[in-house]
Amino acid sequence: MNPVTMKRALRLLCIAATLAACSSAPVSERPFTSASELLEVQAVLKRDFHARGSAGLSRLEPDAVQQACNLNGNVPPEFLVKALEAQQMAAIKFPQGSLVGDWKRGQRIAQSGRGLQWNDGPKDVAGGSCYNCHQLSPQESSHGTLGPSLRGFGKLRGNTPEIQKYTYGRIYNAKAYNLCSQMPRLGHSGTLSESQIKDLVAYLVNPESPVNK
Amino acid sequence: MAAMKPIRRLALKGAGVLTAALLAPLLLPIRALAAGWNKDAFGSKTAADALKILGAAGSTESKDVVIDAPQIAENGAVVPIEITSNVPNTRSIAVVIEKNPFPLAARFDFGDGAVPYVKVNVKMGESSFVRVVAEAGGRYYAASKEVKVTIGGCGG
Amino acid sequence: MAEPMKIRAVLKGDVAEVRVLMVHPMETGQRKDANGSILPMHFIQEVTVRVNGRVMLEGQISQAVSRNPVFSFRLKGVKSGDKLEIAWLDNRGERSQSVTAIA
Amino acid sequence: MQLPVIFLLLFSLGAPGAFAQDSKKEIEKYQQMIADSSPVELFELQGEALWRKRQGPKNASLEQCDLGLGAGALRGAYAQLPRYFKDADRVMDLETRLLHCMGALQGRSREEASKRVFGNENQPSEMELLSAYVAGESRGAPMAPGTAHPKEIAAYELGRKLFFYRAGPWDFSCTSCHGEEGKRIRMQDLPVLSTPAAARPVVATWPAYRVSNSQFKTMQWRINDCYRQMRMPEPNYASDLTIAIATYLTVTGKGEPYRGPGTKR
Secondary structure, three states: HHHHHHHHHHHHHHHHHHHOOOOOOOOHHHHOOOOHHHHHHHHOOOHEEEOEEEHHHHOOOOOHHHHHHOOOOOOOOHHHHHHHHHHHOOOOOOOOOOOOHHHHHHHHHOOOOOOOOOOOOOOOOOOOOHHHHHOOOOOOOOOOOOOOOOOOHHHHHHOOOHHHHHHHHHHHHHHHHOOOOOOOOOOOOOOOOHOOOOOOOOHHHOOOOOOHO | HHHHHHHHHHOOOOOOOOOOOOHHHHHHHHHHOOOOOOOOHEEEEOHHHHHHHHHOOOOOOOOOOEEOOOOEOOOOEEEEEEEOOOOEEEEEEEEEEOOOOOOOEEEEEOOOOOOOOOEEOOOOOOOOOEEEEEEEEOOEEEEEEEEEOOOOOOOO | OOOOOEEEEEEOOOOOEEEEOOOOOEOOOOOOOOOEEEEOOOOOEEEEEEOOOOOEEEEEEEEEOOOOEEEEEEEEOOOOOOEEEEEEEEEOOOEEEEEEEEO | OOOHHHHHHHHHHHHHHHHHHHHHHHHHHHHHHHOOOHHHHHHHHHHHHHHHOEEEEOEOOOOEEEEOOEEEEOOOOHHHEEEEEOOOOOEEEEHHHHHHHHOOOOOHHHHHOOOOOOOOOOOOOOOHHHHHHHHOOOOOOOOOOOOOOOHHHHHHHHHHHHHHOOOOOOEEOOOHOOOOOOOOOEEOOOOOOOOHHHHHHHHHHHHOOOOOOOOOOOOOHHHHHHHHEEEOOOOOOOOHHHHHHHHHHHOOOOOOOOOOOOEOO
16 A cells, blocks of 8 residues: 555545445444554453464554544445446556466365464464365365355356356455455455465356356 | 473362372272273174174164264364163164274273263264264174265465 | 272262263274384273272273263262272273272 | 266255264263363363462562452452453453563563463463362353443454454455355365354363363463464464454454363363
8 A cells, every 4th residue: 555545545534534434334334434443452452462473463563454444334335336446446556467366276275274463483384274165065064154145156257267257356356356355356455376376266156166156 | 292281280289170290109000890991802803803802793883872973074093972862771882983093993881870972072084984882781782884084285 | 090080979869879980091003102102002991999998890891992081970878978999900001090988 | 968967966065064063062061071071171280270370570470460359369360351450551361461460560561471371281381270279260150242432442343353354365354264154174164253152162171172282272372373374474472363353253252251271172
């Protein structure tokens, strides 16, 4: 987040704050009513956290997406959602050539919950934690339900270039498609590499993958 | 297990609930009912081999052998199994977990007065059938129950 | 190194409900410690339950029994005040033993 | 979309629903069974031995530690935490208060006393053993954390804001997982901790013995390990931030009779 976009995002935020005050989400869902309250919590975080392993204090720096979602109980005003989603979409780096890797490697990435934790060493290979929240292959019954079931993902949508691009982008940065989604920005945050995301795309769209059986 | 040390001091104090660990003279010979730890049976890689070594190869299914175990275990590290044999004068019970690397998990021998009942926590490497074989009058009676082991937690 | 146990033995009618908690790692020989070396097998093999010196129940157990084992047994024809003694022997020859009175 | 595909979709949506319902019941049976045959009592006994053990430069035990009901009063003390303590002018949870007593009574430095607060299956930490014992002394007492003192109210409010605040490289807040009814990670049900109905059974069974790793875990560890999985930096042990979250959870779940220390997955 370079300072320019940060300043512009904060200006957008101040406008949003005034408009947000009148949106009707339940109070318990919106403990923050002003940007200054956000600053109060950010100060507490800086005071009461310390760096450990790869998890440095820079991780506490909020970006415009977090500010918008925190301040508006995950339901920011429409114009702010549009602006920030476009900004996030523009930042997605799509690889040259094929967007589809190897579904067998993709399965291992989907099963692994490692990555970006303070106890993940430099040698540990990050995973996508996909099964924590999604159903994918019908054989795996230990799956989460925080995210929608992705069973039959490729079978239902087809294995077309458009779907491959949509899938790659959604894994890289889910917030470019749904600003306050709970899905982590796996590419944007540097958790997964380009080839790992391509392998996950394969796991989702390749007809041979158990997801589509 | 150094940290468990305080418990021994507490024990030596003879706190009512926790009793003293007595000294050598009382260490009577342990074996009376069975021949002792059956190395071959516990070393068997398949349920069939283990049961054959115990002489329990030919067992008949019986409703009198009752297994109370969870259908789903959130974690394979502790799976409570409660076993009752209602077969008259049951002398021993063997607990076999078919998909474990060494399927024979435990065997209990009951002397006069001991009810053929036991509750024990076992480890299961993956979802598997738990098979219990009771011995009475030289014949063997068995029952099985499936336990599904799931990966709980955030897998992080 | 012997670790004591926590025994609870309560008479209900003519059956004593016995519950015993043991302190033991019950290592399977397949686990690694913090710096990656295999923890060797270390588990209780034999458990003996005596009342007034007479062996009433014997268990042969393996590394498939959970860490810090917990057993429940039922003993008939015993009365409160009887001396209940439980002993274990593990694969390293270590022993532990505890005595309590049946309540 | 061909007919079979629609059928597949509907079938897939239907089946897990039915499966999920009995699996919830079966998992509750499993939880009951491990609670019945749990070695957690061994940790309470060791905690009692530590409570009485003379330690530190003053060679004193913790038997005179005031947990809020007077020096050395244990019965029901845990159920009234976190609360405001005048002598420290601060809201404290159990572990923070124990740390305070280790300094005040035993003369131990905060640095030494909090050197190893999270143990392992071979070597539980002092805090874990003491927490097991002290918590066990509140069995049956309804959870009644402090809610009247201005600093208690401030701790609750800060805890509530922290609960909803999204941060870190994965943009998570506590509500990312504990925010929606009937959701789970893998097979792990996720209580909506901002609601009394879900918070009550949780605050009534922490701290707890975890069968998956044979370790006894405290609330400070629980908050610490959640932040680890949220990909955040590490919270300071017994900091106002962690106490505020514990206060928010306990106040949300207040009234429930304490039935711990618990036994969990």
